[in-house]
Amino acid sequence: MEYTFIIVLLPFLSFLFLGLAGKKLAPRVAGYVGTAVLAISAALSYLAAWQYFTTAKVGGVFKPWSMDFRWLNFTKDLHIDLGMLIDPIAVMMLVVITTVSLMVHLYSIGYMHGERGFQRYYAFLSLFTFSMLGLVVATNIFQMYIFWELVGVSSYLLIGFYYTKPEAVAASKKAFIVTRFADLGFLVGILLLSFYTGTFSFERLTSGDASLFNEAGGVTFMGCSVIGWALALIFIGGAGKSAMFPLHVWLPDAMEGPTPVSALIHAATMVVAGVYLVARLFPVYYLEAPDVLVLIAIVGAVTSLYAAVVACVQTDIKRVLAFSTISQIGFMMVGLGVSGLEGHEGLGYMASMFHLFTHAMFKALLFLGAGAIIHAVHSNEMGHMGGLRKYLPVTRFTFLIACLAIAGIPPFSGFFSKDEILAATFHFSPLLGAVMSFTAGLTAFYMFRLYYRIFWNKETRHDHAPHEAPRSMTIPLVFLAFVTLVAGPIPFGKFVTSDRAEYLIHLDWTVAGASVAIALVAIALATLLYRKESAIPDRLATSFKGLYTAAYKRFYLDELYLFVTKKIIFNGISRPIAWFDRHVVDGTMNGFATLSQRVSCAIRGFQSGQVQQYVMVILLGTLFITVLVLFI
Amino acid sequence: MEKLHLEYYLVVSIIMFFAGIYGFITRRNLLAILISIELILNSVDINFALFNRFLFPGQLEGFFFTLFAIGVSACETAVAIAIIINIYRNIRNIQVKNLEQLKD
Numbered sequence: 001m002e003y004t005f006i007i008v009l010l011p012f013l014s015f016l017f018l019g020l021a022g023k024k025l026a027p028r029v030a031g032y033v034g035t036a037v038l039a040i041s042a043a044l045s046y047l048a049a050w051q052y053f054t055t056a057k058v059g060g061v062f063k064p065w066s067m068d069f070r071w072l073n074f075t076k077d078l079h080i081d082l083g084m085l086i087d088p089i090a091v092m093m094l095v096v097i098t099t100v101s102l103m104v105h106l107y108s109i110g111y112m113h114g115e116r117g118f119q120r121y122y123a124f125l126s127l128f129t130f131s132m133l134g135l136v137v138a139t140n141i142f143q144m145y146i147f148w149e150l151v152g153v154s155s156y157l158l159i160g161f162y163y164t165k166p167e168a169v170a171a172s173k174k175a176f177i178v179t180r181f182a183d184l185g186f187l188v189g190i191l192l193l194s195f196y197t198g199t200f201s202f203e204r205l206t207s208g209d210a211s212l213f214n215e216a217g218g219v220t221f222m223g224c225s226v227i228g229w230a231l232a233l234i235f236i237g238g239a240g241k242s243a244m245f246p247l248h249v250w251l252p253d254a255m256e257g258p259t260p261v262s263a264l265i266h267a268a269t270m271v272v273a274g275v276y277l278v279a280r281l282f283p284v285y286y287l288e289a290p291d292v293l294v295l296i297a298i299v300g301a302v303t304s305l306y307a308a309v310v311a312c313v314q315t316d317i318k319r320v321l322a323f324s325t326i327s328q329i330g331f332m333m334v335g336l337g338v339s340g341l342e343g344h345e346g347l348g349y350m351a352s353m354f355h356l357f358t359h360a361m362f363k364a365l366l367f368l369g370a371g372a373i374i375h376a377v378h379s380n381e382m383g384h385m386g387g388l389r390k391y392l393p394v395t396r397f398t399f400l401i402a403c404l405a406i407a408g409i410p411p412f413s414g415f416f417s418k419d420e421i422l423a424a425t426f427h428f429s430p431l432l433g434a435v436m437s438f439t440a441g442l443t444a445f446y447m448f449r450l451y452y453r454i455f456w457n458k459e460t461r462h463d464h465a466p467h468e469a470p471r472s473m474t475i476p477l478v479f480l481a482f483v484t485l486v487a488g489p490i491p492f493g494k495f496v497t498s499d500r501a502e503y504l505i506h507l508d509w510t511v512a513g514a515s516v517a518i519a520l521v522a523i524a525l526a527t528l529l530y531r532k533e534s535a536i537p538d539r540l541a542t543s544f545k546g547l548y549t550a551a552y553k554r555f556y557l558d559e560l561y562l563f564v565t566k567k568i569i570f571n572g573i574s575r576p577i578a579w580f581d582r583h584v585v586d587g588t589m590n591g592f593a594t595l596s597q598r599v600s601c602a603i604r605g606f607q608s609g610q611v612q613q614y615v616m617v618i619l620l621g622t623l624f625i626t627v628l629v630l631f632i
Numbered sequence: 633m634e635k636l637h638l639e640y641y642l643v644v645s646i647i648m649f650f651a652g653i654y655g656f657i658t659r660r661n662l663l664a665i666l667i668s669i670e671l672i673l674n675s676v677d678i679n680f681a682l683f684n685r686f687l688f689p690g691q692l693e694g695f696f697f698t699l700f701a702i703g704v705s706a707c708e709t710a711v712a713i714a715i716i717i718n719i720y721r722n723i724r725n726i727q728v729k730n731l732e733q734l735k736d
Contacts, residue, residue, distance in 0.1 A: 612657050612665075612728060619653060 001052065001065045001086055007044045007094060008084070008133040010037050011101075015126035022119030028109075034122035035105040038129065042098035049091045053495055062088050062500040066139050066203065077198065083139035085202060088496040089279055089353060093136035096360045097269050099483075101129045103476035104264040107368050110472035111260055111375060121161060121258070128154035132269050136276060140200035141190050144277070148186070148241070151270050152179050158265060159257040171253040178250040182240020189233030192226060206283040213288055228289040235278060235296055242274025243326045244333065245303035249558055251326055255318040259374060262318060263367030267325050268360035275332045275356055282349060282498060286341045297337025297428070301435050304330025306555070308442035312449065313541075313551045316380045317370050320450050321363070324406065327443060328359050334436060335421040338428035339498060346498030347427070350505075351420030354492040358413035361487060362405040365480035369399040372473055373454060376466035382450075386533075387459025391466040394474045396455050398481040403451045405484045407444035407519045413487035415516070416507075422515055423508040437515055444519040448526035458533035638686045641678065648675035662716045662726040666709065673705045 014037040018030055025033070056062050068083035105125060112118055131150035138144035153176075160172030194200050196219070197212045204212065219226040238244075243251040254266050265271070278285065278296060285293050304327040311323035332352045339348025372395040377384055389396050405414035418440060426433030468474065493503030529537050541548045550556065648671055655668030677698045684694025720726050 610729070615653070616657050619657070 001048065001084075002067065003044060004048050004084055004086055004094070004137070005067075007041045007048065007098065008130060008137060010041045010044075011126045011130035011133065013037070015123050015130055018119055018123035018126060022123055025119055027118035030119040030122045031105070031109040031112075034126055035102070035109065037126070038098065038102045038105045041129070041133075042102045045091075045094040045098040048086070049095050052086060052091050053088075060501050062495075064203065064500075068139055080142045080200065081140055082143055084137045085139040086137065088500060089276065090136050092353065092357060092496050093276060094133065096357055097129065097132050097136065100264055100268040100360055100364045101125070101132075103364065103368070103480060104260045107263075107371070107473050107476040108258075108260045110470040111371055112258060113470075115258075117161070121158075124154055124157045124161070125261075125264070128158065128265060128270070132273075135273060138202070140202060141194070141205070141281075142200045144280075145183075145186065145190055148237070148273065149183065151265075151273065152176060152183070152241075155179075155254070155265050155270055158261040159254045161258055161261065162256070165256065167253075168256040171250075171256040175250040175254045178247055179240045182247050183237050185233040185240075186237020189230045189235075189237065192230035192233065196226060196230070202280060205281065208283055208287065210287070224291070225289065227284075228292055231281070231285055231289045231292045232295065234281065235274075235292060238274030238277040239299065240274070241277075242271050242329050242333070243303075244274065244299050244330070245306050245326075246557060248303065248307065248326050249561055252319050252322045252554070255316070255322050255380075259318065259367060259371030262322070263364045263371065266322065267363040267367050271325060271329055272332065272356050272360065275329060275336065275352065278333070278336050279349065279353060282336065282339070283341060286339075286498075293337050293339075295337075297334050297425075297432065300330040300333025300335075300337055301432055301439075302330075303327070304334065304439050305435060305442075308439045308446065310551050310554050311446040312442060313548055315382045317373065317382060317385075317450060317454065318367075318380055320446060321366055321370060324366075324443065324446065325363055327439065328355070328363065328406070331418060331421050331436065331439075332356055332359070334425055334432070338424050338432070341498050343499065343501070344503070346503060347420060348424035349498035350493050350496060350503050351417060351424055353496045355414075355417035355421055357492070358405065358417045358484070358487050361480055362402040362412075362414055362484045365398060365402040365477060365484060366406070368473070368477055368480065369395050369402065372469040372477065373399075375469055375473070377460075382453040384460055385454045386457040387455070388466060389455040392455075392468050394468060394477060398477040399455070400451060401481045401484055403447045406447050407523060408440055408515055409444075409519055409523075410512075410516065411485075411488050413484050415512075416488040416505075417492075419507065419512045419515055420505065423511045426508075426511055433511075437518055440515055441518040441522040444522035445526050448523045449530050452526060452530035456531050638682065641682045645675045645678040645682070648672075648678070660727055660729060662719070662728055665728065666712050666716070669712075670705065670709065673701060677701050 014034055018025075018034060022030055052062075052065070056065065064085060064087035066083060066085040068081040070079050071082045072080040074080075105122070108121065108125070112121055115121065128151060131147050131154055135144055135147035135151060138147060156172050156176040159175055160168050162168045190200075193205075196215050197205065198215075199205060199212065213227055221229055224232075236247075240247045251266060251271065255262055257266075285296075307323040307326035307330065311320050311327065314320045314323060332355050335348045335352030335355060337348070339350075339352065340346055341349075372392065373385065373388065374380060376388070376392060376395075379385070401412065405412035408415045408418045410416075422433060422436055422440065425436050491505065493505045497503040529540075553559070652668045652671030652675060655671065656665055659665050659668060680694045680698045680701070682694075684691065688694070716726055719731065723730060
């Protein structure tokens, strides 16, 4: 399995090449190079997946394969390794990342055609792909942290790709700062966890060896075990990247970046890093801090309900998709939170990973579809669309498939994964299950609202007739739609489970039937309201004005953040510190500077620049010393 | 004829040396200053030759050093004159009181 190393390395080389030599290449060539490199990476990941899933099974359990080399050697016990850990979830993520990334690379050739900085764009895409691949194959939590920050940086670079647009710059800063803030929790969590367990390695942490945690056994802080705190802090890091409530504020704004970037980073790969992190450490969570898992489930449920409500009223199509992403990641978190570890208890884990897989495909498809629509009408606003079904047939059908998948209609892939999450949630707590079912209904509603507002409803007048996207953009759409169509019946339980043993999926038809019924009702409602132009939505909006405005303004969370940061933190903390810095710290230094300037002004008279004067002084001095020596 | 003593030579050398110093300090023209420096150097050369002749007869280090110093001072004069010519090209003047820009 050594060749898996190449999967990670290739995008990095491509980044270096495009970053250094990009200016000399024709834009088209840069695009082809990036895409070709990714194609090789993707092919190797498929090979790795096939080889791993067919050969690595020992005694009914998948055996992880890993290689490590020591990177930073601090002391005998404390060292940081870099390496490759190949186990079922890592392999699954390799496949997801390389597939979506390849599709996005291909799509961007058409979408970004003629943009300034085309080569730079491809260099950043490669950098992101490299970091994300490095993240999923990390053998230890520290390596993961390094790549975690790298994906943060590449996300920042790509959101701010249109750096002449002030909104894009603000959005990239916001994304970086919010996730950085969460990463602080992650770092503290890593330090706590490794301090008490004495290891960074995932394999050792998740081996189920309880003796690792002995040392921390008696240590508590504010009534919770210190390991619980560490895991909760690590989850905060994950929540920041995965846009969990209340750290989700950066994701909707991140839509200022180019649309393919949103598809790759803010829908399919980077935002599920938090889910992946929890899944990676799942045995630790389950055995050492089950309370934190409950917290994760609750945070996931709140997030997904909140985001679904907000998504129902947004008018920018990318914002709708962004909130939908947040909501779906909430589903995955709930799946992990309600899961058990062994055998049949592990349904939630398996379902969450399955949903991660299917969601990556259909959400990337939705975003790429949205990109094709934006490409056609040059606007993000629903108001400028409507009646596009005649002009964009391919986009329309692939978009419809993705909508059906996310709404949970069989036999599309989303149905299977989401249904299993719902089943696991009902098994854990019927109340939580009901909330999630309601959210699933909302999902179906807002997705079809989006679909009808774009492709049906009132036709808007366009200056020139919208046209279907070029081939390089429609091929990825068709490919992802195909995956969405066929991925559902994959026996996922055979491959990725919490205990790495086989899990037999059997559908719980009560839950499945109920959720399909809810989804159908929601779709019917959306059809009623939005298929034809009608006054009902506006009337509803007026009669529930308070709720509508609140949801449209995302329940004022951004305003709350601004209030806390601008009014309280800036005025209460930053300004006094700034005053101290300006007057006390700078004042001292300025004082030194002024003093030495005064002194030098006073003595500069000696330096007349007249050499003869100097010689005179030297001469007199010499004579004086001579006289001194001779006569005294 | 009375034998010439070391002191006679030294008196000449000292007169030359201080004449040089006096000229260096009081002259206002760069060329005159350069000439004064030559005077100082030559007085020192006389000393070298002198001490070699009187104190270490039969050895040659002092003479060689004198020749060496004459060579170096020739080079130095060439450089100094080049500098003076450049100064003249820049400020049309070689009066030393006008050369104060370097102090700032």
